[in-house]
Amino acid sequence: MAIWLFKSEPFKFSLEDLKNSPDQTTTWDGIRNYQARNLIRDEIKVGDTVLFYHSRCEPPGVVGIAEVTSEAYPDYTAWDPKSDYYDKKSKESAPTWLMVDVRYEKDLPQMVSLKQMKENPELEGLMVTRRGARLSIQPVSEAHYEIILKMGGLS
DNA sequence: GCCAACGTTGGC
């Protein structure tokens, strides 16, 4: 079972929004990057753990834990011309973009900021701490995950 | 198939 870091801009969709969603579950739609799409298609499985990360805010960081609750399926927002995520390349017969469902699990008692993660030498190699790591879905190792939980007040 | 131009992400 793998661990992932999912980025979200809290003014668009926050951990709080996830908690308040029906069934505390949402479709993780709008992924429009091939590397992230390939992770969704090939690597991400039901039951995988998600570190919910708030980006483009002060401070950015991991705020909670969620769980993947579906296999990959077509991101239908790509077919909706009114959607911000509309992409005419994606056909219903051959969907370009995929998504999974994600369910709220818990808040971290204390958020773990990007700054803290960068300052912790035990997290060396963690993708999100690297400069220019724009990928919105990133793999996280079990060891790094345990450290982040501890930093967030869980263990 | 190269690569310059452009658009977006996201920390600061």
Next chain:
DNA sequence: GCCAACGTTGGC
């Protein structure tokens, strides 16, 4: 709001 880093597009 700035701008570095990166991904994508499109002319050639």
